[in-house]
Amino acid sequence: MTRITVIRPQLVEFVPDRLEGGVLYISRRYATAVHLCCCGCGSEVVTPLNPAKWRLAESNGAVSLSPSVGNWSQPCQSHYWIIGNQVRWAGAMPAEMIVAVKRRDRRDAERLTLPPPSWWTRLWQFIMALFRGKQG
Ligand SMILES: [Zn+2]
Structure with missing residues (x-):
């Protein structure tokens, strides 16, 4: 498994059945972003975009997601930030x-x-x- 360090935003209406690694699928219609865990484990990470969950900021085609993504329910326990299309890995929590x-x-x-x-x-x-x- 390889950790990825760059993620590419892609606006979609519906989230595709088959996700590609390194792509952050953003559905404004469903106010949700979905991506494959950046550690490469293949887990689907769903981040609902609402004030109680995540906020997506965009500037010059680069996206940032806040707060950080913590896949606590996955075996990999990955924790990272997506800032300006870059994946910043955080230490284990x-x-x-x-x-x-x-x-x-x-x-x-x-x-x-x-x-x-x-x-x-x-x-x-x-x-x-x-x-x-x-x-x-
Ligand atoms: Zn993972």
């Missing part, structure tokens, strides 16, 4: 940090998709926080 990132992702997603909590939910969360605080 300790397992506990991966858990923290996953938790944060979930929280962000919840915050954006759920309606604001009612006073009752807030009270309950407050009580639960107190309870957890005492335990830990």
